[in-house]
Amino acid sequence: MATKASRSAARVMIAPSVLLLLGWMVIPLALTLYFSVLRYNLLMPGANPFIGVENYTYFLTDPAFTDAIINTLLLVGGVLTITVLGGIGLAILLDQPMWGQGIVRILVIAPFFVMPTVSALVWKNMFMNPVNGLFAHLASALGMQPFDFFAIAPLASIIGIVSWQWLPFATLILLTAMQSLDSEQLEAAEMDGAGPLARFRYIMLPHMARAITVVILIQTIFLLSIFAEILVTTNGGPGTASTNLTFLVYAESLLRFDVGTGSAGGVVAIILANIVAIFLMRMIGKNLDT
Amino acid sequence: MGRITLHGVTKNFGDTEVIRPLDLEIEDGEFVVFVGPSGCGKSTLLRLIAGLEDVTAGRIEIDGVDATGVPPAKRGLAMVFQSYALYPHMSVRKNIAFPMRMAGLDKAEQNRRIESAAAALNLTDYLDRRPGQLSGGQRQRVAIGRAIVREPAAFLFDEPLSNLDAALRVGMRMEISELHTRLKTTMVYVTHDQVEAMTMADKIVVLQHGVIEQVGSPLDLYREPRNLFVAGFIGSPKMNLMTGEEAERRQAATMGIRPEHITASPTEGLWQGTVGVSEHLGSDTFFHVHLDGRADPVTVRAGGEVSLHHGDMIYLTPDESRIHRFDAQGMRLA
Numbered sequence: 001m002a003t004k005a006s007r008s009a010a011r012v013m014i015a016p017s018v019l020l021l022l023g024w025m026v027i028p029l030a031l032t033l034y035f036s037v038l039r040y041n042l043l044m045p046g047a048n049p050f051i052g053v054e055n056y057t058y059f060l061t062d063p064a065f066t067d068a069i070i071n072t073l074l075l076v077g078g079v080l081t082i083t084v085l086g087g088i089g090l091a092i093l094l095d096q097p098m099w100g101q102g103i104v105r106i107l108v109i110a111p112f113f114v115m116p117t118v119s120a121l122v123w124k125n126m127f128m129n130p131v132n133g134l135f136a137h138l139a140s141a142l143g144m145q146p147f148d149f150f151a152i153a154p155l156a157s158i159i160g161i162v163s164w165q166w167l168p169f170a171t172l173i174l175l176t177a178m179q180s181l182d183s184e185q186l187e188a189a190e191m192d193g194a195g196p197l198a199r200f201r202y203i204m205l206p207h208m209a210r211a212i213t214v215v216i217l218i219q220t221i222f223l224l225s226i227f228a229e230i231l232v233t234t235n236g237g238p239g240t241a242s243t244n245l246t247f248l249v250y251a252e253s254l255l256r257f258d259v260g261t262g263s264a265g266g267v268v269a270i271i272l273a274n275i276v277a278i279f280l281m282r283m284i285g286k287n288l289d290t
Numbered sequence: 291m292g293r294i295t296l297h298g299v300t301k302n303f304g305d306t307e308v309i310r311p312l313d314l315e316i317e318d319g320e321f322v323v324f325v326g327p328s329g330c331g332k333s334t335l336l337r338l339i340a341g342l343e344d345v346t347a348g349r350i351e352i353d354g355v356d357a358t359g360v361p362p363a364k365r366g367l368a369m370v371f372q373s374y375a376l377y378p379h380m381s382v383r384k385n386i387a388f389p390m391r392m393a394g395l396d397k398a399e400q401n402r403r404i405e406s407a408a409a410a411l412n413l414t415d416y417l418d419r420r421p422g423q424l425s426g427g428q429r430q431r432v433a434i435g436r437a438i439v440r441e442p443a444a445f446l447f448d449e450p451l452s453n454l455d456a457a458l459r460v461g462m463r464m465e466i467s468e469l470h471t472r473l474k475t476t477m478v479y480v481t482h483d484q485v486e487a488m489t490m491a492d493k494i495v496v497l498q499h500g501v502i503e504q505v506g507s508p509l510d511l512y513r514e515p516r517n518l519f520v521a522g523f524i525g526s527p528k529m530n531l532m533t534g535e536e537a538e539r540r541q542a543a544t545m546g547i548r549p550e551h552i553t554a555s556p557t558e559g560l561w562q563g564t565v566g567v568s569e570h571l572g573s574d575t576f577f578h579v580h581l582d583g584r585a586d587p588v589t590v591r592a593g594g595e596v597s598l599h600h601g602d603m604i605y606l607t608p609d610e611s612r613i614h615r616f617d618a619q620g621m622r623l624a
């Protein structure tokens with residue numbers, strides 16, 4: 001791409017894909033913005049008059065909205081905490097030379113290949129079910145009262161399921177980071193008098209910092225839009241106890257057939273996601289530069 | 291103090307014997323070089339001394355105290371790794387401070403030692419940089435700085451110069467030698483380069499396949515190699531080794547003569563041959579001479595500005611008093 005001619009040729013060449021991507025993004029966004037300022041309820045056919053920001057005020061002042069924001073943050077924060085901490089632990093364990101390393105690694109990665117709906121169903125019916133679930137059997141075997149996960153701790157249960165799905169991803173990325181750590185550095189630290197904890201704190205953790213940031217960034221993007229696990233297990237309930245923003249938008253637009261409010265919710269979700277993205281990019285930028 | 295004694299030290303990795311039972315005495319303040327071809331177990335031996343590997347059998351004593359089971363940090367030894375092993379996310383200052391920080395030294399003392407090490411190693415201007423922003427030679431110096439501040443009983447170097455270019459290597463070689471004269475601390479230095487060994491060592495340990503072939507001062511090894519391996523390994527260019535009639539005439543299975551102990555003449559001499567490839571180094575010239583009826587060429591050193599050409603007829607005369615004789619087992623004959 002050195003000469004003027006080759007640069008303009010390149011521009012012409014990539015133009016179709018840029019246009020396609022732009023259309024792909026712009027048209028749905030424009031439609032969503034358009035619907036979000038209309039009174040547009042599928043249960044009330046007829047005119048769809050322009051009502052300005054009414055949909056937004058309705059969505060934002062809905063008590064369910066605050067709950068959804070809090071739940072979204074708890075969900076993202078909880079899963080990130082568990083997967084990053086667990087991922088670091090597993091990565092260090094799996095990096096040790098051991099018998100059957102290959103098989104163990106594949107087993108650890110496996111949950112990532114299970115579809116969200118399937119894994120949520122499996123957890124709901126086979127593990128957490130208060131009557132037939134494995135945990136219930138375990139509890140009664142130990143003479144304890146079975147715990148009704150989704151009734152008593154719905155959000156925590158979902159955090160558990162989602163963490164189980166994402167732990168492999170974090171482990172995989174962090175394991176690759178661990179494997180790229182020069183063993184002479186660890187030996188040098190050992191000779192310098194650093195014990196196992198100091199080696200972790202001063203050598204391994206800084207070495208993994210970049211990988212940890214990548215894990216956080218990618219997971220946040222996906223975790224903000226967790227949906228299938230909630231739909232399959234709790235349906236956002238009881239009440240709004242496990243409703244996140246994505247699920248609230250779904251509930252507004254598809255359960256109540258209110259396209260206008262749903263669109264407004266969608267726009268709010270986009271804005272919030274972008275705020276989070278900006279923060280993350282700042283953080284990443286700082287970490288990736290060094 | 292830094293006297294290191296190895297008694298019957300052995301190391302196996304699985305079924306492979308990397309170090310055969312081996313005894314060695316390293317005196318306090320000595321500069322000892324382990325030299326040998328790649329894969330002969332030099333690094334392993336150094337790591338055994340450092341405590342980074344456990345011995346399979348045998349005993350390691352440091353200053354007369356049994357250190358065989360002592361963890362690396364407690365042996366009072368500092369190591370400079372081949373890859374330097376600097377901590378990439380720490381500044382040069384923090385890298386050098388790390389061992390002192392781990393030892394819990396107070397800040398003022400830490401700074402004093404950092405400043406003096408930096409001054410000695412020309413690092414003062416780079417203390418706030420990261421290792422990634424330094425050249426190879428500077429990184430090497432940081433690694434040495436990190437070792438110095440610990441004030442160890444002995445320094446261990448594992449091929450510290452092998453990642454540097456030739457000019458820098460000569461410079462660093464001098465610096466390390468000077469450091470040794472100044473600190474008078476024991477240094478154990480591993481290299482596969484016999485030039486480094488010859489120029490730096492007080493005592494050279496020649497290793498092959500995990501066995502010590504000879505221990506001695508550079509000149510001892512040069513003058514009286516104990517066997518064929520040492521004869522061929524020490525000295526550059528290599529000693530000329532000949533078997534057959536010439537050797538038998540001197541009651542040996544193999545005879546050796548160094549390139550610098552052969553006189554070349556265009557008119558008369560003991561052996562007749564033709565000049566092959568010649569290497570002009572300016573100060574010296576090395577000729578490869580093809581003797582009549584002999585496959586391997588003989589290397590001969592001549593003055594820098596001798597002009598002999600490819601294909602010229604030449605006569606060679608070895609200095610009989612400098613001929614090395616070896617028996618059928620490759621051991622030196624008196």
Ligand SMILES: Nc1ncnc2c1ncn2[C@@H]1O[C@H](COP(=O)(O)OP(=O)(O)O)[C@@H](O)[C@H]1O
Nearest residue numbers: 303304308326327328329330331332333334335
């Ligand atoms: N951790 C290890 N496991 C198995 N074999 C090893 C290990 N470290 C070194 N070796 C073997 O021991 C021999 C000596 O290695 P090393 O001491 O590194 O040689 P060098 O003299 O080149 O430094 C080599 O044949 C090498 O393959």
Ligand SMILES: [Mg+2]
Nearest residue numbers: 332333334449
């Ligand atoms: Mg080595």
